[in-house]
Amino acid sequence: MEANAASSVERTVPIRTQTETDEQKLRGRNPQRSLLPKTQTEQVKILWKKQPSEGVVSVLNTKKDTSVLRLREFQTLSKSEWLMGETIDYYIQVIMKQCSQDNILYINHYTMHVILNGSPEQKSGFTMRGTDFNKVQGAIGFVNERQHWKLVYLHTISKKIFTLDPLVLMDVDMVQRAIDAFSRFFKMRRNRLGKQEWTDIKWMPGAIQHSTQKDGSSCGVFVMQMARHIIEDFPQVPDKISIKGTYSAVQAYRIEMACKILDASEPLNQFCSYCGMTKLGKFKEEPEWMGCDECVRWYHRKCTKMSQKEYQMCIEKHWKCEYC
Ligand SMILES: [Zn+2]
Ligand SMILES: [Zn+2]
Incomplete structure (x- = not known):
């Protein structure tokens, strides 16, 4: 040793x-x-075959903080696995860093869950006190509803909220729920913290055309790809997002995203x-x-x-x- x-x-x-x-x-x-x-592809395949563990496979330094991705989280990118929120969160931060995108706020999946579907007690204590929404022009994140990932995107320039469900073309109910939840959230911040950020925006439902998933396990892959398109196109909103849903295409997305996650890491010999x-x-x-x-x-x-x-x-x- x-x-x-x-x-x-x-x-x-x-x-x-x-x-x-x-x-x-x-x-x-x-x-x-x-x-x-x-x-890197070979490296990904080797890691996917290992016994799941808490070992760290990637460390991402951003301007704000440092995130880590653990092996068992990383392995949910492998064949037909249902993706863990930690992996989706991590990948989006990789994309944000690659695009040097500081104008979109990333809302992690836990926070998004509380804002949209949290209990009244959870919601009342949850103000994102340290966040300055006026510094950004958009916010993006994912929510897990009944073991199914959906994307939520707030775009202040058009005053629209978009919700993208990989299973359906347009979910009118979901986008209205998101509008109600975020309107309440910003009002609650104003009442509790005196913060006016985004309280005067009258949110409207937005729509982005997109492909739909063809199997029961690739919703995570779809929302990650959707988010990548949205972040790359910002401040424009894409009219249409095309994602291939065939088995081989989804596997290729999984490997490509896993490679990106490893590529973005600090060198392996620089962290525990x-x-x-x-x-x-x-x-x-x-x-x-x-x-x-x-x-x-x-x-x-x-x-x-x-x-x-x-x-x-x-x-x-x-x-x-x-x-x-
Ligand atoms: Zn070793
Ligand atoms: Zn250590």
Whole structure:
């Protein structure tokens, strides 16, 4: 195992104990080991076959904060799986970052659920206090209704709210519910926080033509693709969004989105693959890192649940992580 018991807590990334060329880093130090997969697609397929775990596969740094995506969440992108909200949330943030899109607010799936379908108690305490809606011209997010993902999009320039359901061409009831829910939400913020943002907008129902899903599991893939189109077209609203619904097309979308998620990540050797932390943060008292001898991943000693004694013993040995 490669180890670091650093003396200084100012260091923010693991430092290897020896200098390596980039190629050596990619191959690890063991000359016997096989090369890392050549393409991102191969890497995706390997990760999808692993035992599900809480390990971190991608870390995304944005201007606002840092997000992590865990293996079991990432694996819901694989064949015919029903997508977890965390994965959808993460992908949209990747797209926002790629498009340098600061004019659309991303509302995560939990928040969207509370605003649209939360209990009165949940709603009354939920004000998004730290958010300044006047800084953006739109907001986008997803809601899960009866195990089915739908997209919700607020576009202040046209004063329209759009709801896109991958199963139906136009859901009049849904868009009206969203208009009512958001109108109430902004009024509640005004009453509770004195914030006037978006309270004077008289929202109207909007419509975007779109293709519909052909199977029972690809609603997540559809809403992710819809969101990508919308974000790329902003501030325009697309008239029509075409998404191919055949089995092979949906699989191709899944792989392409998974590759994007891995591509967008901080380099694997720059964060702890258990907790995703790139900085020492709450592990200030824990400057020990361990590097896998078979891949480029690093771990906090504490995150691996290894005792000091085991750690010391492992330093002498060849150590491979759970991905290897
Ligand atoms: Zn960690
Ligand atoms: Zn490894």
